Amino acid sequence: MAKNKTIRVESFDIVLYSQNDADFISLTDMARYRDKERTNYIIQNWLRTRNAIDFCGLWEQINNPDFKRIEFDAFRNESGSNSFTLTPQRWIESTNAIGIVSKSGRYGGTFAHRDIAFEFASWISPEFKLYLITEFQRLKADENDRLKLEWNLQRTLAKVNYHIHTDAIKENIIPSELTKQQISFVYASEADMLNVALFGTTAQEWRVLNPEKEGNIRDYAEIEQLVVLSNMESINAVLIRQGLSQSERLIQLNSIAITQMKSLLKNKQLKKL
Structure with a gap:
């Protein structure tokens, strides 16, 4: 579920949220800069303009494969007429638009993808748009700083986990010295003899155990x-x-296996530090 965030622009709180790596900004909150009471009216006044319809339509054509072009063309032809009105809900339902979102509930209202929201901000006031972009960029910079901190923390934890894992490897894969019984046993193949020297067991014994x-x-x-x-x-x-x-040969190979395994694990550990 997308989590709401807030930025403050010219003493107005602007809510935004991220979804699928896209940022959506509240047009309702932005409209309060022009009229605190009639935010819906402000948004509709902007959306009915030819420039707004052209911009939103082009954005949808670029980003939305399911955008309904025929319905968009109908709105475009009507724009400019004094009798033409267009609400966000009508735009969304008629064209299957995704760049503008209408949300209900306590933190509801009309939201738009940041590209569209910045265009709306231009219509409200160039000064307001500049402040909005500044605060938005500050928010994203803070988020990036937190991500870097989290990445460094994860990297540190990975190093700690590596040492824990290395200790486990030392306990489990460094060969043990062979028993007298293992040394005296005649192995059917050289491969099995090597398995015993390194793994401490023959292939058949391993299959029985696993x-x-x-x-x-x-x-x-x-x-x-x-x-x-x-x-x-x-x-x-x-x-x-x-x-x-x-x-x-088994005695010598077992000794070599122990020495080389210790050396390899030690060198691997040094490279990770």
């Missing part, structure tokens, strides 16, 4: 784990050529 997940353990690895895994594959090839047994 029956609801598709894919394999490596599909759910963090980017740091994948980097270390790639390094381990190269190192394992060297160790094989050196003639080390699987258990000996």
Whole structure:
């Protein structure tokens, strides 16, 4: 729901609201600058003019694909006649206009998109229009300052959350030292041996523990784990050529995985500071 805001122009409070990234300003409040009692009369007097109809019609053609051109042309042809009258409600209902809005209730009245409202302000008084634009720009500048403050706050919170997340990563993805049973076990494939060195479990064991997940353990690895895994594959090839047994290679690879994971997480943390 759009929230009303107020700016003060020449001792008059002007209500406005934002909706779908568009600002609407109260023509009713603006009309009080000319006549505090007969605001509807002031708005109708302006809207019936040829210039107002031309401007509002052009705005609708640019911004409103559902604008009814035929009805607009009828109003345009009638404008200028002494007997011609046009209320905001009639304009909206007949042409399907969206640039002018009629609202009921405590904070109701006739509102218009800021482009149209500024045009109405020109008709009221050039001086009034200048003050209106000045106060409107001041309001938007204040809003932008608040958005910047909120963005900085969110950025700070993101940094804090990053450190919390990093601590969680340290607890969950830095490999643990292998047990004697894991070291002595003969693994069916080199891939499983690498999985145990880095993740602490074989692919089959992971699938048993995670029956609801598709894919394999490596599909759910963090980017740091994948980097270390790639390094381990190269190192394992060297160790094989050196003639080390699987258990000996497993011990070394597990130690390398622990060291590299700690190093990667530490460097990542430093870059975020």
